[in-house]
Amino acid sequence: MAELKMKEELDMNATINTQTEKKDPASGIVQSSKPVFEARDFNLWYGDNHALQNINLTFKENEISAIIGPSGCGKSTFIKSLNRMVELVPVVRTEGDIVYREQNIFDKSLSVEELRTKVGMVFQKPNPFPKSIYDNVAYGARVHGIRKKKVLDQIVEKSLRGAAIWDEVKDRLNANAYGLSGGQQQRICIARALAIEPDVILMDEPTSALDPISTTKIEDLMQELKEKYSIIVVTHNMQQAARISDKTAFFYQGYVVEHDDTKVIFENPKDKRTEDYVSGRFG
Amino acid sequence: MNEYNIREMIQNNKNNKSTKFIEKAVPTILFIITSVSILTTIGILYTLLSETFIFFTRVSFIEFITATEWKAFSSNPSFGIIALIMGTLKIVVIATMVAVPVGLGAAIYLSEYATDRIRRIVKPILEILAGIPTVVYGTFAITFVTPLIREMFPGVSLYNAISPGVVVGIMIVPMIASLSEDAMSSVPGTTREGSLALGATRLETVFKVILPAAASGIIASFVLGISRAIGETMIVSIAAGSTPGADFDLTSSLQTMTGFIVQVTSGDAAFGTDLYYSLYAVGMTLFLFTLIMNLAAQWITKKFKEEY
């Protein structure tokens, strides 16, 4: 625990961006690593297929948590459960709780829209809207009722800077986002998610469709973002998980096999299956 | 530049009443709009059924389906729908004989032989052809095709089945061609290559592999084309004449079901007369014919749907 806190402070000092000094009171970040998400005996079925079984997991704030596992293990399903995007599939049924900041996300009092406003998502393939770069980034704010041009301008610039793409696009904010490269598009998508200042950012294999250089840029970006946000990332790339994450959960056939510090998972796993997977024996 | 607290702003906008109201109201509004399509069908059925019902209280149903003469305007009227059906049938048969080979041939060419460039030129032409109003086709039939036919075969009268039949056929060519081409193009390239790689010619591939594989879509296109020909109104009104008859004569004046409806409504059919109600009995018959054809086309497509 103490070690973890030290690491946090170190990272904070290393940050150049002054914006990170302003901590948001609403989410009460900084002091201690409170849990943001907690899955309690969570089960999920696609029709008859029991895709997630008795998931118990806790994610803490200002950490990058990686979820790894072979394809079909339920890692994508799980991350999409966290913002209830999984419900877009009509035959989905769930049991158990997922608690976000002490509130069950399946509770009637929390609307999915509100949840998704606080829990942003970046998808596997870059999926910008067929609109201008500016309109892409301003979209979330507009949807949530912010219309003042001055505010929007500021949000767009801040988010694009936050996603480390401001310098590349500042001269063509009105150009269609589809004209950008894949890596740039993905950073626009990250900027778009940042624009409504979420609390948690879910990333579903965010670099799987990108080239190595773009991947490096996104990974660096994630390290910066974790100062302000909690990040949960699904990845099929074990080196990536080892490079970027603080905690790692290994999913296998719908179960969580092991969840621990990334270091432990990769260097000293307790479970044989984890060891086999991280050493590349299957998957 | 003063910083705005975005989270707070979003939080404040959270309980926007109008957003919530719209979210609830939209599905209902859209459902009401959608139900207009159902109401339209109910309207058509109600219109046709109620007036047809009255017609059959005045004219016996047996006469309607067995008599071979249609003399609606006579002082001693006779209502044998067979005479009008026969007229429609003549047009449909001629149209089919034109449209099926030409449409299928064009579809085969476009799908199997044509280069991309030719396809890009021909398809818009077919679309234009499909968009030409039927009143224009009718004029074309009476001012161009009919004189041409009469020059070749002097025995043909000014109003006949051949000219409107051929023109109706031409009118439905684009429909058959494009639907059949869709069906053939969706046969996977690997199937095609499998045959070609054995040394089969394009032609053999078409007849032994592509056509059987695309059969359901092609036949459905024929059925839809025929349905369109049955319902075609202006070409026959202009070029086929207005003499109903249950004969097989293609060279003299005839009348189709649609032609009769136009003839009655362009004059003054006094409300409440037998003539007025006969309009709906004919309309009902026409509706049934096209409905059966359309359902058949849907059934064929669904039943024999090729899974690739």
Add this chain to the structure above:
Amino acid sequence: MQLVDKDQVAKSLGGRQLLNKSMKFLFLLCTLVGLVVLVTLIVDTVLDGWSHLTWDFLTSFSSSRPESAGIYGAIIGSVWLMAVTAPVAIVLSVGTALYLEEYAPKNRITNFITVNISNLAGVPSVVFGLLGLTIFVRQLSLGNSVLAAGLTLALMIMPVIVVAAQEAIRAVPSSVREASTGMGATKWQTVSRIILPAAIPGIITGIILALSRAIGETAPLVVIGVPVSLLVTPNGVFDTFQALPMQIYNWVKMPQEEFQYLTAAGIIILLLILFLMNSVAIYIRNKYSKRF
């Protein structure tokens, strides 16, 4: 023993190739039939009608004397007609397409609505005319007005636009929809701000093509009883009117030869309008066709 007689195969190959070549030519001829008809139709019409396309023709009302008959009333009437048909058809069709694609539950009712729409698309236009005559003209007492005819045509072209709009909406990738939903946008916000704008080119193309069908549609107007001769233009949607295709139909039925030239001149105007509409539709389709 050889199962395949190679000499035989080689011998027959020439004939097979020849058959392939000659049939290819035949198929090409079939394809050219459309082109030939189109060219013949246009040349024939233009030859007949060109000399009658005068300013007087465009600015005069219909008349029983061919030398003074014009098409002004018919053009204005058709514009009025489309002014009613277009908005009604657009609201009905786009609303229906949105409901079916975005909101409708997957159940029997939805399935029934879909089948019903494709059947409506196959109902002959003259039957829609009977619907208009009975419901709009008689029961709602609208008479043979712009409104009655416009509503009839709107119902008639609705299925066409619905199908086009459904295809356009379906072509919007689900990843974009997820992106919007994932930011906490509500269903309607996603639909109205993302899906509809992305689908609009396809929808507009469908609308223009359907309207170009409606503007040339004659049979329902005959059945509704749209007048063939009128010396005024409508002042409102409750007034009666003339329409371009009705005028052409009226002229083509006239026995005097002079009217055949007027028919041709009228057709030129109608076709020009249609080509213009089609070009716009094709332009929009090509411009926006590959965006995702």
